[in-house]
Amino acid sequence: MADPPSGSRRDRGFAVAVAATVLVCAGFMVWMLTNLGGDRTTVWFDDLGELVAAxxxxxxxxxxxxxxxxxxRRAWALIAAWALCWALGEAVWSWYELVRNVPTPFPSLADAGFLGAIPFAVAGVLSFPGAAARGRARLRLFLDGLTIASALLSVSWxxxxxxxxxxxxxxxxxxALSLAYPISDVAIGTMLLVLAMRTARGGQSAVILLTLGLGVTAIADSAFAYLTAAGTYGSGNWIDSFWVGGFLLVGLAALRSLRHPVVAAAERGAPRSRLYLPYIPVGVALVLAVDEEFHGGNLGRFLFVTMLVLIVVVVARQVLTLSDNAELIRRLSDRERQLEYQASHDPLTDLANRVRFYERVTRALAVASPWRQPSSVAVLFIDLDDFKDVNDRLGHQVGDQLLEAVADRLRRCVRPSDVPARLGGDEFAVLVTEVRSTQELMGIAERILDALRAPVVLAGQCLVSPQGTIGVAIAETPQIGANELLRRADVAMYAAKARGKGVTGVYEASLEMAVQLLA
Known part of the structure; x- marks a missing residue:
């Protein structure tokens, strides 16, 4: 039987580690709550458990x-330094309680280890790869971070x-030390939520575990500061299980990153759920502020100012969002117009393509007067003579240059109201409206032929004198239809080409049989 893939073994090993963490945390909290073995045994279990977890x-x-x-690499090394520095503080704490058998004073050298670990945690979180932010994206990230910081500060206060x-x-x-614990927790929480917003989906599991781990330890820090200030904290307290759980979660995050490393998310295409992350602490802050006002009777100056700053930042973020949305709508509209233009124009010559030309002929026939006989609408069908020889002798790149030159000359020959188009290959057409006479129409055709005959330099050295044959069809009535009008112009062109190249022919019904015989 084949061995399971190493990835499967790692996943099973990680699942076992998660299960073990849950059992250890649950057992540790039960021990703290039940004071199993008495006070002294619980203190030993508590201090050593926290030290081992770190x-x-x-x-x-x-x-x-x-x-x-x-x-x-730098980020995980700094997070490791955070955990080990905290372990050093816990070792000092344990030395007081377990070796000297005296309560740990506050402040003490243990606080130097605990608080000294904070800069490593902040630097570590900031060192993780995140999506590159430039311009307005950087401003959005700054406002999101300020929103999170203001909300967490309000919650902490x-x-x-x-x-x-x-x-x-x-x-x-x-x-100062008592205040430093919750303030540092606010800083870490802000960085963690910003990191979660900037991490790609593949590395999110490690970031989520890291966020939970550091978040749980932050709760323990704040509770420690609160109970210490109240004079009610002592080893063996059930909140110590939060430190154990937090450190074990951070360890799980590190193990998870071995298989799913933390990588930066693309600036675009991030999951929509990340957009709501900054507003989770905002909601919590608002709930606490309302509770403080109705049950405490007064928000207090600091909380009032903090909430005011939070409101200003959130409003600024929404104004930026509205501005971004307006810019996005403008870009989408421009892109839509660009796509519509590309769909209706030939990419080589930038003339109207066959679809666009058919639409314009149909529209011109629809608005033409039904009482005018013949109609004021006509089509000129232009075929380049011997274009295949140019392609065969000089190559398709030179042939494309010739088509571009023909298109430029065609634009200069027609009136502003006329519509030149490339139907495909070496075939061009012109929609002529407001035709007053056949002579006027023939004059336009002759201008086109004269312009085509002028020599053109291609590829910087090849001198080519192109020429074309034109078929002209005038709509007898507007009801003739675009397809029929184009077909008649095509018939007139083939009939003219049979007489000799570089000439113009006008459609007559008698040409139908002649063209069929030529085919």
Missing amino acids: LLAGSACLAAARHASGPG ATVLGRVYASGGDSLLST
Whole structure:
């Protein structure tokens, strides 16, 4: 039996790691809630569990860094430094509680490890490859980031930051450190949501796990700051399971990136769901602000200003969106007109093509007076003489140059109201309206023949003197139809070519039999 592909084995291994993480997190939280084994045993289990989880996350991130390349390598290395720096702070915390058997003071050297890890996390998130942003895209990204930051700051103030600030502290340092935890969490949350908006679909699973992991640890940080300010935090608290779960999720993100690396998303074609990411924290902030107003009785100056900034930024983002939509509509309209033009014109000569010419003849017959006999509408059918010889002797590129020169001369010969067209190959036609006499029509045909006979230099060295044969058909009545009028002009052209090249022939019913005999 053949061995399963290595990709399948990795997927199964990752699924096992996810299941193990869920079981460990659930077991850790149950231990914290039930105080299994007593206070001292729970403290040991708590401190060592957090330390091991941070070390595992750091090790997995280092493995991801070795496997990655470019910005991804630097990003995972910085995330590994974040986890290991936090583990160093936890080691100091554990030394106080487990070795010296005393409560960890606040502030302490442990806080240096915890807060010192924050810059590594921010730098790591910023180092991941993201979609290149230029011009208006960069402005959109800036406004989205400012929206997220303002909303998260409002959420943090309404839940943690405001209460930490109001409680003060034993010293200015302790107050600053207490505020640093939730503020740094706001910064990390902002960067994570911006990263999620700029990541390609293939690497989203790793980014989602990383976002969840850092987000869960941010919740634990904010809760730690809040409970510490209130004087109610102690090891063995159930919120410590959030640190364990957060670090294990970060480790899973690193493992996931081994198979699905984080890559930048294209600026266009990103999933529509990412457009809503900045507004998730906005919704949460609005709910908390309404709750604060109705139950707290007063928003407070800081929350009021923050919400005001949030509203201004959201309005600015929507104005930019409306402007982008207007620009998009304009471009689509221009593109639609361009496509319509391309569909109705010959790409080589830029003259009307057969479809467009047929439409114009039909329209001219429809508006022609039914009382005028003959009609004021006529068609000139032009066939280049010996064009095949030019292609065979000089090549198709030179032949195309000759067709372009013929088209230019045709434009200069006809009146502004006439419609020149290339029907295909070496066949051209002209729709003539407001014809006052047959003599006027023949004069237009002669001008075209004279213009075609002038020598033309092709490919910078080949001198060619083209000529053509023209068949003229006048609509006897507007009811004749475009197909019949074109057919008659074609018959007149073949009859004229039979008499000699470089001449003009006018359709008569008697030419039908002669052309059939020639065929």
